[in-house]
Amino acid sequence: xxxxxxxxxxxxxxxxxxxxxxxxxxxxxxxxxxxxxxxxxxxxxxxxxxxxxxxxxxxxxxxxxxxxxxxxxxxxxxxxxxxxxxxxxxxxxxxxxxxxxxxxxxxxxxxxxxxxxxxxxxxxxxxxxxxxxxxxxxxxxxxxxxxxxxxxxxxxxxxxxxxxxxxxxxxxxxxxxxxxxxxxxxxxxxxxxxxxxxxxxxxxxxxxxxxxxxxxxxxxxxxxxxxxxxxxxx
Numbered sequence: 001x002x003x004x005x006x007x008x009x010x011x012x013x014x015x016x017x018x019x020x021x022x023x024x025x026x027x028x029x030x031x032x033x034x035x036x037x038x039x040x041x042x043x044x045x046x047x048x049x050x051x052x053x054x055x056x057x058x059x060x061x062x063x064x065x066x067x068x069x070x071x072x073x074x075x076x077x078x079x080x081x082x083x084x085x086x087x088x089x090x091x092x093x094x095x096x097x098x099x100x101x102x103x104x105x106x107x108x109x110x111x112x113x114x115x116x117x118x119x120x121x122x123x124x125x126x127x128x129x130x131x132x133x134x135x136x137x138x139x140x141x142x143x144x145x146x147x148x149x150x151x152x153x154x155x156x157x158x159x160x161x162x163x164x165x166x167x168x169x170x171x172x173x174x175x176x177x178x179x180x181x182x183x184x185x186x187x188x189x190x191x192x193x194x195x196x197x198x199x200x201x202x203x204x205x206x207x208x209x210x211x212x213x214x215x216x217x218x219x220x221x222x223x224x225x226x227x228x229x230x231x232x233x234x
Contacts, residue, residue: 037160041118041134044100045108048119051098052181101133107142109135109151110175114164120151120176135161138216139202142178146208149176150201155217155226162217165226174230176213186213186230193224201227210234 098105100119107120118135126136131154140149153162170188177183194201206212211232219226 037158038115038117041100044105044119044134045110045117048098048105048108049177052177052179101130103130103134105134106137107176107178110177111168111172112175113172114167116161116164118153118161126152140213142176143180143182143184143211145211146206148202148204148206148212148214150214150216152216155220155222162215162226165215165217165228166220168228173233174213174215184211185233186211187233188228188230190229191227193219193226196223196225198225201229 098119100121103121103125105119106122108118109120110117116135120142121130121134121136123137123139126138130136131152135151135153138150138152140147142149153165155161155163155165157163168188168191170191172188174186174188175183176186201214201216213230215228215230217226218224
């Protein structure tokens with residue numbers, strides 16, 4: 001009888017050891033993957049800014065937007081379980097548009113509080129695949145007076161992209177650099193959760209003399225959208 005129990009306990013112990021090893025391996029991979037993504041996006045931001053040679057003062061231009069022909073719910077999906085892809089090469093060549101993972105880069109975003117530094121991919125390339133590698137411009141135009149640019153990003157469990165937007169508060173700063181080299185400082189003015197079918201935050205009226213942005217991502221349970229509004233600091 002004792003020999004039987006001994007075998008059972010040995011078997012249980014082996015299963016526990018295997019489970020612990022698997023968990024530690026998964027956590028180690030998650031940390032390594034996050035570090036890789038952060039290095040790649042940061043490098044892409046540096047290459048973009050070096051190429052466009054930023055100007056000192058932003059240029060005021062107005063622009064009109066149209067509602068995007070994409071399904072945000074479809075491309076964001078269940079953002080808490082999927083991991084970003086590491087395939088492709090970052091950065092662009094010395095001539096032509098700046099590229100990242102094969103997509104055209106139209107700007108960069110930096111959020112010091114959450115240590116986000118990422119290229120921004122143009123509206124025409126917004127898709128399930130492009131959202132796996134960077135922040136995307138879903139609606140509006142970057143740094144345009146009288147416009148509200150909507151930026152979407154995944155909420156991954158490893159902390160990349162917009163995963164930590166829940167930690168942002170009113171008064172926190174966001175920096176957007178565009179293709180013209182204008183680096184505009186935005187200050188968060190509002191933060192809330194809304195249903196996945198709500199798009200009013202994107203089409204809201206913006207004062208013609210200022211610039212605004214909206215950040216959109218899924219909540220941790222993927223049932224709602226976490227929305228952040230930010231207004232140009234003057």
